[in-house]
Amino acid sequence: MDFSFTEEQQMLRDSVSRVLDKTYDFKARQILVDSDKPWSAEVWTQFAELGLLALPFSEEAGGLGGSIVDVVAIAESFGDHLLVEPYLSSILLGGQALALSDHDIARDWLAKIIAGEAITAFAHEEARGTPAPEFVTLGAQQSGGNYFLDGGKRLVLNGAEADILVVSARLSGVAGEKPGLALMVVDAKADGIDITSFQTIDGRSAAHIRFDKVQVSAEQLLSADAHALLVTVTNDAIIALCAEAVGIMAALLRATSEYTATRKQFDVPISSFQVIAHRLADMKIAYMKARSSLYYTTALAEAGQATDRDLAVLKGQIGKLGRAIGEAAIQSHGGVGMTDELVIGHYHKRLIAIDKMFGDSEYHFRKIGQISE
Structure with a gap:
């Protein structure tokens, strides 16, 4: 099974990352969060101009006909930059529910949402x-x-x-x-x-x-x-959330590797200590497991073959592995990892929030057992 992105998907992924690298670093994000604004109107306008608001919707609904793979391609960058913009709520949840309806009122509102003129x-x-x-x-x-x-x-x-x-x-x-x-x-x-x-x-x-x-x-x-419609909407949202979590895990692994390579004790980098080296190895293994689970389930969903068990395995794994990586990153950074001025704790909080949405890891592991019985 081929887990690589197409050339067009990689270009989209790179374009989103470049835009966010320029306009959405951690300092800018924190200023936004500490303000009275719920999100950046400028970033939301850029998303509309890039076509991201239209990406997951069919051409018949006024969108670009993107797939769940396209959404995953950009969602990892969203996690890396800790976006607070309403892409999940307005596009992947409310917007998708409107797109799956043939009512005129739904199509009218969806057109405004795609244009960035309304939020649902x-x-x-x-x-x-x-x-x-x-x-x-x-x-x-x-x-x-x-x-x-x-x-x-x-x-x-x-x-x-x-x-x-x-x-x-x-x-x-x-x-x-x-x-x-x-x-x-x-x-x-x-x-x-x-x-x-x-x-x-x-x-x-x-x-x-x-x-x-x-x-x-x-x-x-x-x-x-609406049961089947709600299942479709929430399942796609779960995959997107898991992609965001994988982006966060990659960022935590990168930040922790860089920190332990430069932080010294006894005149040597702490990454040379056996306990730290083993922790970094465990973090990388956990990240690769999470990323592989994400891409495998996304490929199944793209082919229309993802089952309830596949989604439960993915959500359960992401919740468990994300918490493990977050805790390891904080421990490796020591006391500074708990401070509001460092991004590490904020990544961990987002992973905890993602785990709780649409059932936490314990719920989904129990669900796997029930399905297997």
Whole structure:
């Protein structure tokens, strides 16, 4: 199986890296995170000009017809630079959900999102990572041709800045049942919506959203049988998140190798100490395992052959290996590795956040066992 990128994908990858190298170093990122801005409008405009906002969508939907491999090619750079821009929430989650719908309202909003004129947030998470769509409990009661949302969503990435919310809800049934799930487009400023915004541990903007009998018209219903659609959207997002994590792991390995080669004790680099050399070797092995798992699963997804077990193996491995690499990097840097002024701790926080999304490593390892039974 060929895991190499095509010439066009490598060119895209290099172009994104060059842009971010020039405009998005760690100092600039920290200034942005410490400001009152959720992300850089200038970087988002550059993404639109480069075609990154249109990349994953089909040509029929107004996009460039990119594949999951194209997304992985750029997501590693996103991880390397610790991007806080809403690519995951607005493009890979909310945007993809809109793209998979044939409703006019979905296509109208998608055109604005691709042009960089609007932001959407994916209001799906409810508790403990909402690892599978069937765990959604937010109720949508139908009355007089309309639907009324009553309940809450948690950790909605970029929920406070979104123009529209793509909301997963339950028309019938209870948590754990696949039938009865729906997907809706909701105006973020609709009556009855209460948004509590905050910053996550990894510097991203998020919000808890409360729906108090929020009215949704029948035209805003994207799908009344949305389980399969939600699985497609979240599976692709999981692969993209894992690619971002692999980019972070590569950055941590590189930074730790450079630091231990220059930091001296007893007039010799600490990388010459056996315990440090073994730790670096373990980090490299963990990185190669994570990267191989990512590329293998991406190739399967590109061919339409990735199973639930394949996704669970990938997400479980990335969570476990990412934590191991992050902890090893901090330990190798010593006390300075814990400071806010050094990038190492920020990489580790992002890896922890990625692990918790859509089910942590322990959940996915248990899932593998259940599938194997």
